[in-house]
Amino acid sequence: MERTRRKILEEIFRAGVEAVDPEKAVRNSVKREGEQLIVGNQTYELSRFNRVFVIGVGEGTAPMAKALEDVLGDRLTEGRIVVKYGHGMPLLKTKVLEAGHPVPDKAGLRATESLVELAQGCTESDLVLFALSGGGSALLPAPDPPVDLEAKQQTTRLLLECGATIKEINAVRKHLSRVKGGRLARAAFPAHCVSLILSDVVGDELDVIASGPTVPDPSTFEDCFATIQRFGITDRLPQTVLDALTEGARGKRAETPKQDDPIFLTVHNVIVGNNRAALLAAEEKAREFGYATLVLTSWLQGEAREVAQALVAIGKEIVTSNHPLPPPACILAGGETTVTIRGNGRGGRNQELALAGVLALDGWERVALLSAGTDGGDGPTDAAGAFADGATYGRARTIGLDPHVFLAENDSYTFFDALGELLRTGPTRTNVMDLICILVD
Amino acid sequence: MERTRRKILEEIFRAGVEAVDPEKAVRNSVKREGEQLIVGNQTYELSRFNRVFVIGVGEGTAPMAKALEDVLGDRLTEGRIVVKYGHGMPLLKTKVLEAGHPVPDKAGLRATESLVELAQGCTESDLVLFALSGGGSALLPAPDPPVDLEAKQQTTRLLLECGATIKEINAVRKHLSRVKGGRLARAAFPAHCVSLILSDVVGDELDVIASGPTVPDPSTFEDCFATIQRFGITDRLPQTVLDALTEGARGKRAETPKQDDPIFLTVHNVIVGNNRAALLAAEEKAREFGYATLVLTSWLQGEAREVAQALVAIGKEIVTSNHPLPPPACILAGGETTVTIRGNGRGGRNQELALAGVLALDGWERVALLSAGTDGGDGPTDAAGAFADGATYGRARTIGLDPHVFLAENDSYTFFDALGELLRTGPTRTNVMDLICILVD
Numbered sequence: 001m002e003r004t005r006r007k008i009l010e011e012i013f014r015a016g017v018e019a020v021d022p023e024k025a026v027r028n029s030v031k032r033e034g035e036q037l038i039v040g041n042q043t044y045e046l047s048r049f050n051r052v053f054v055i056g057v058g059e060g061t062a063p064m065a066k067a068l069e070d071v072l073g074d075r076l077t078e079g080r081i082v083v084k085y086g087h088g089m090p091l092l093k094t095k096v097l098e099a100g101h102p103v104p105d106k107a108g109l110r111a112t113e114s115l116v117e118l119a120q121g122c123t124e125s126d127l128v129l130f131a132l133s134g135g136g137s138a139l140l141p142a143p144d145p146p147v148d149l150e151a152k153q154q155t156t157r158l159l160l161e162c163g164a165t166i167k168e169i170n171a172v173r174k175h176l177s178r179v180k181g182g183r184l185a186r187a188a189f190p191a192h193c194v195s196l197i198l199s200d201v202v203g204d205e206l207d208v209i210a211s212g213p214t215v216p217d218p219s220t221f222e223d224c225f226a227t228i229q230r231f232g233i234t235d236r237l238p239q240t241v242l243d244a245l246t247e248g249a250r251g252k253r254a255e256t257p258k259q260d261d262p263i264f265l266t267v268h269n270v271i272v273g274n275n276r277a278a279l280l281a282a283e284e285k286a287r288e289f290g291y292a293t294l295v296l297t298s299w300l301q302g303e304a305r306e307v308a309q310a311l312v313a314i315g316k317e318i319v320t321s322n323h324p325l326p327p328p329a330c331i332l333a334g335g336e337t338t339v340t341i342r343g344n345g346r347g348g349r350n351q352e353l354a355l356a357g358v359l360a361l362d363g364w365e366r367v368a369l370l371s372a373g374t375d376g377g378d379g380p381t382d383a384a385g386a387f388a389d390g391a392t393y394g395r396a397r398t399i400g401l402d403p404h405v406f407l408a409e410n411d412s413y414t415f416f417d418a419l420g421e422l423l424r425t426g427p428t429r430t431n432v433m434d435l436i437c438i439l440v441d
Numbered sequence: 442m443e444r445t446r447r448k449i450l451e452e453i454f455r456a457g458v459e460a461v462d463p464e465k466a467v468r469n470s471v472k473r474e475g476e477q478l479i480v481g482n483q484t485y486e487l488s489r490f491n492r493v494f495v496i497g498v499g500e501g502t503a504p505m506a507k508a509l510e511d512v513l514g515d516r517l518t519e520g521r522i523v524v525k526y527g528h529g530m531p532l533l534k535t536k537v538l539e540a541g542h543p544v545p546d547k548a549g550l551r552a553t554e555s556l557v558e559l560a561q562g563c564t565e566s567d568l569v570l571f572a573l574s575g576g577g578s579a580l581l582p583a584p585d586p587p588v589d590l591e592a593k594q595q596t597t598r599l600l601l602e603c604g605a606t607i608k609e610i611n612a613v614r615k616h617l618s619r620v621k622g623g624r625l626a627r628a629a630f631p632a633h634c635v636s637l638i639l640s641d642v643v644g645d646e647l648d649v650i651a652s653g654p655t656v657p658d659p660s661t662f663e664d665c666f667a668t669i670q671r672f673g674i675t676d677r678l679p680q681t682v683l684d685a686l687t688e689g690a691r692g693k694r695a696e697t698p699k700q701d702d703p704i705f706l707t708v709h710n711v712i713v714g715n716n717r718a719a720l721l722a723a724e725e726k727a728r729e730f731g732y733a734t735l736v737l738t739s740w741l742q743g744e745a746r747e748v749a750q751a752l753v754a755i756g757k758e759i760v761t762s763n764h765p766l767p768p769p770a771c772i773l774a775g776g777e778t779t780v781t782i783r784g785n786g787r788g789g790r791n792q793e794l795a796l797a798g799v800l801a802l803d804g805w806e807r808v809a810l811l812s813a814g815t816d817g818g819d820g821p822t823d824a825a826g827a828f829a830d831g832a833t834y835g836r837a838r839t840i841g842l843d844p845h846v847f848l849a850e851n852d853s854y855t856f857f858d859a860l861g862e863l864l865r866t867g868p869t870r871t872n873v874m875d876l877i878c879i880l881v882d
Contacts, residue, residue: 203757203761276762294765295758295764295765296755296758297754297755297757297758298758298762299753299754299755299757299758300751300754301750301751301754301801302747302748302749302750302751302754303744303747306743306744306747306748306751307743307747307748307750307751308743309741309742309743309748310741310742310743310747310748310751310752311751312740313737313738313740313741313742313743313774313776314737314738314740316738316740317736317737317738317739317740320644320740321717321739323736324735324736324737333754335754360742
C-alpha cells in the first residue's frame, strides 16, 4: 500500500487504541478533588473510609492500578492485582502477582487466594476499587472445593466439544467458582466497591467481562444442570462437578448473587474503556485528516471473510454514488469477528478479514482498509492486523501469490507477510477487541 | 411480528419495488416531446429516422416494451421481444416470443433467430430501442455454429464444476454466442441504438446484465483459452467448443466487439432501474413513516447468515448509543447475498438472512428486519422473503422450533412458514436483486 495511505490508516487505528489505554482510561473516569473521589456519576467522600484498597485482575490491570495509585496517593492502603506473566510493572503499594493465561495455572490459584483474602478482610468502612479487564477469567481460577482446577478445565473442554454456547459454558464456570459471577463482590461485602472495567466483549456485557466478579449473575444452578442434561454429558463429567451442579440445582449450594442481592447496593460498576470509545477516538483522528466519517457499530460479529464483504460494499457505494458519505470518507466498525478454520495456515481474524478485503477490493483503487486487534495481537501471530486496498490483489499476483489460495488455507499471515502489509504494533497493554477502518479517497 | 411494524416494513419494501417497475422505469427514462425522443442526456430527432424498432429480452421486458409502445405511439415500426414462459402480455406492434428460463430451449433458439434477423435488417436511418433485463442470458441462446446448444450447456456445467468464476464462465459463453457480448449491437449496426437496461447485477455491470448484448466485451478469446487450460479441461470440452476457442485464440475467429469498436459510437446504454433506485424509493417511504434513514450500500454480497450479523450489529448500535442514527431509524441495504448449502431444507438467501437475524436479534425488542427479493421470489419457494424481530426467537421456541436447527438445515422457509412470518408478494415483474430493511423503534 502507498505509504501515506497506510500511515493514515495506522494513525487512525492508533488513536483508537490510545483512547482506551488502561492508565488513561482510568484517569479519565476517576478524579480526585481533595477528599472527594469522583467516579462516573458517583462521589465518594474519602474521609469516610478507614482504608482504600485496589484489587485487580486482567491483562491491562497493571497500568489501571498505576493510575489509581497516582489518583489515590497516600489514601491508598494497599493493592493486589493478578496479571499475565510478563505484564507486570513496578508499583508503589500494589503487589503485582503473575499467573498463567489463557490456561490457568497454580500461580493463578495462589494469586486468587491472595485477592480473596484481601477482599474478605474488608469492612463497611473500607472502599475497594476493582480494576477489571479482559483475560480476567483465566487469571482468576478459584474452583469451589471439592471441585479442582483440572475438573473445571475438563468440564469446559467437554462443553466446548458438545457445542455448548459460550453463555452456557460461562454459566457453568461461574457456578463452580468462588470468585466469578459476583462472588468477589460478595467476598468484599460490606465494603463499598467501585469496579472499573475495561470491556473486551461485544456489547460490554458486565457479567461476561472477566466473568463478572463484581456483577450480578443472571444464570442459575438450574440453568447449568439443564445444560449438562440437554447435552447428555452427566455421566462424562468429573464426579465433583456433577455433584456440585446437582446439589446446586437442589438448592443445597449457595447461588451466585443475583440482581436483587443487597451486596450490590454498595457496588458501582463503571466501564472505563470499550470498543465504542476507541471507535470515537479513531473517528476524531479521521476527521483531523479531512475524512467524512461514519461509525457503523461496535457490535460487529460474524465470519470475518463475509463481514469483510459487507463492509467493503459500503466503500464501493461511496465510490459509485458518493453515498452514504461523500469521499474522502472513512467508515469505522468494531467488535469481534470469528474464523471458521478450514485450512492449515497462520493468521488471525483481522488478517483474514483483510485478506477477504483484498479479493473484494480488487481494482478499487480508491478504497483501502485496515483491520487490527486493539491489543496488538491477532491470532497466534506477531501482527495486530493487516492492510488491503484495490492494488493489493494485483501486487500479490505479480509475485506469484493467489489470494484465493491463501484464504482457502486460512493463511492470511503468510500472505500479508510476503507483501509487507502486516501491521505490527507489539502488545498495546489494552484490549477492546478489533477496529476496522475503511478509507475511500 | 406485531402488525403495524410488519406493515411498515412491507410498505417500505413495496415502495422500493414499485420504483423499479419496468414500465414505470422506462417511462421515467424515456420522454417524447413532439418529434424529440429524450433518453437520459441524449436527444433523438425522430424525424431523422425512417423506422423505429423495439427489440427486447429478459424477464421484465414485456412491460418495458409496453411503455415504449405508449411513448413512441405511431412512430414505432415494429417490436420483437423474448420473455419467460407465462410472462408475456398483449402488445400492439410488438411480437412477444416466449422461451425457456433458466434452462434455454429450442423456443429460445428460434426467438433469438427472429431478433437477430430484425436487427440485421436495420440501416443507418433506423433507430433501435433495446429493452434488456435480468434473465436475458438464458432467453437469448445463440450458439455460434458449429457449436450447438447442448455443447454450450455442457461447457457451462464443466466450468461450474471445476470452480470457474462467473466472470470466466460468462467470457466463454460470450465467445460461443452470436448475440452476447455486444454482438447484438453489431447485428443492428449501422442503426442508431439505445439500450434501456434494468439491472439485476451487483454494481450494474453492463457487460454482465443479460450478457451485455449491446455492450463492449472486456474479455477475449485468449482469456477463454487461458481459463480452459488453467482448469485442465481442454480434453473434456465438446470438440466444437474446443475448436472454436482454439481458433479464436489464434485470431481465426471474429472477436466480440471491444470498447473502441466504431459500432459503439451509435449505441447508448442507459440504466433505467437498479437496486440503488429501489433503495432510494424505500428510503423515501421510510422517511414518510418518520424514520431517520441510512442507505448503506447497493453492493451487498457475502454469505447471507454472516451478512445478517453485520447488518444487525448496526441496529444494536442504534439501540445502545443512538448512533449512527437516532431512533426511530431505518437502515437499508441491497445487493445479492449467497447461501452455502449445508442442509436439506427449503429456503432462499433472503429467508436465510432473516433466520440468522432471528438469532442475532433475540431479545432486541426494538429491532426488526425484512429481507426480500424484489422479483417477489426467493430461492425455490413461493415467498419473497421473511420478517424477523427481537421476539421471533422466543415465539419460535414457544411452539417448539429451534431456529439454530432450521439454520443448520438451510430450512428457513419451513421455519418462517410455521411462524407466519413469510412475505408473499407473488411475481413483481421486475428484478433488481434484494432489499434488506432494518427498523429500530
